[in-house]
Amino acid sequence: MPEMPEVTTVRRVLSELVVGKTIEDVVIHYDGIIKEIDSEQFRTELIGQQIESIENYGKFLFLHLTNNTIISHLRMEGKYNYNQSALADTKHDHVIFKFNDGSELKYNDTRKFGTMVLVPKGEHLQHRSITKLGPLPVDDPRLTVDYLVLKANNKTKTIKDFLLDQTVICGLGNIYVDEILFASLINPKRSVFTIQEYEFERIINNSELIIKEAIKNGGTTIKSFTVSGNVSGKFQHELNVYGQKGRPCPRCGTPIEKMKVSGRGTHYCPKCQKL
DNA sequence: AGAGCTCCTCGGGCGC
DNA sequence: TGCGCCCGAGGAGCTC
Numbered sequence: 065m066p067e068m069p070e071v072t073t074v075r076r077v078l079s080e081l082v083v084g085k086t087i088e089d090v091v092i093h094y095d096g097i098i099k100e101i102d103s104e105q106f107r108t109e110l111i112g113q114q115i116e117s118i119e120n121y122g123k124f125l126f127l128h129l130t131n132n133t134i135i136s137h138l139r140m141e142g143k144y145n146y147n148q149s150a151l152a153d154t155k156h157d158h159v160i161f162k163f164n165d166g167s168e169l170k171y172n173d174t175r176k177f178g179t180m181v182l183v184p185k186g187e188h189l190q191h192r193s194i195t196k197l198g199p200l201p202v203d204d205p206r207l208t209v210d211y212l213v214l215k216a217n218n219k220t221k222t223i224k225d226f227l228l229d230q231t232v233i234c235g236l237g238n239i240y241v242d243e244i245l246f247a248s249l250i251n252p253k254r255s256v257f258t259i260q261e262y263e264f265e266r267i268i269n270n271s272e273l274i275i276k277e278a279i280k281n282g283g284t285t286i287k288s289f290t291v292s293g294n295v296s297g298k299f300q301h302e303l304n305v306y307g308q309k310g311r312p313c314p315r316c317g318t319p320i321e322k323m324k325v326s327g328r329g330t331h332y333c334p335k336c337q338k339l
Numbered sequence: 340a341g342a343g344c345t346c347c348t349c350g351g352g353c354g355c
Numbered sequence: 356t357g358c359g360c361c362c363g364a365g366g367a368g369c370t371c
Contacts, residue, residue, distance in 0.1 A: 065364095065365070096346080096347090139346095139366055139367075140347090140364080140365055141348090156348090173347095174347085174349070175349085175364095175365085176346075176347050176348075177347065177365080177367090179367090179368095193367085193368085219340090219341095220341090221340095221341075225341095228366085237365090238365075238366090326342090327343090327364095328364090328365070329363095329364070
């Protein structure tokens, strides 16, 4: 599933491919992807607009056009595929942007969980899905021990839940939270109020290290996820616990276990991450 | 505040 | 062995 490193890679790859292109038409096969406005209105608004730049904040992508910004979220399995010239649409191609040079950008999403919202250009940061987001795990001076202690105050929820909460830290998902807690020697089931300051410090440092390294490697390839076109992430070679059930812990050799924490598959070393 | 439901498809595991 | 069924996976928005 695309998390911040994957979305960052998508942003980088897409920027090279489609910035400067002008939208000639939009084909929508499944309009559940388009939120807040009618899909026909989405289509007609976009015709004639040029893609000026692409940004991302955590897992959210911003496609800045002439008059609007598209806020795009890939959720579980969303991907963008770019074709130099038009190809027949496949089963899970839901939204197709056709450019006036004959090339096209297809949004493909097996589970149809992804979303696109159209806002006036430059107003994306005021959208309610964005304003509530917390600091990024990388190069964000707002992410401090004091900040996490304040956010954690007396909470009974698990540390896993806490780190998945995008209003606490923005951009971490299931894979990286497991990796960060492993690196920080913290059991995912620990209640947030039991986490000590030195442990929050480890979490901050490991988040920065792991996310930076993943971005450098282009993200993780898990199951059906590929970044864009033929570019795949290489970070899967770096995973220590996620998807490693039964394999020896790289630190102590104890077999990695998988359990459920608030409904999420959670991988951990029972010895290094004792409760 | 926080737990639980919702969206959706595919594939793994199971039974026959 | 082969087929078909059921259920689990999961980010974020929503309700209660």
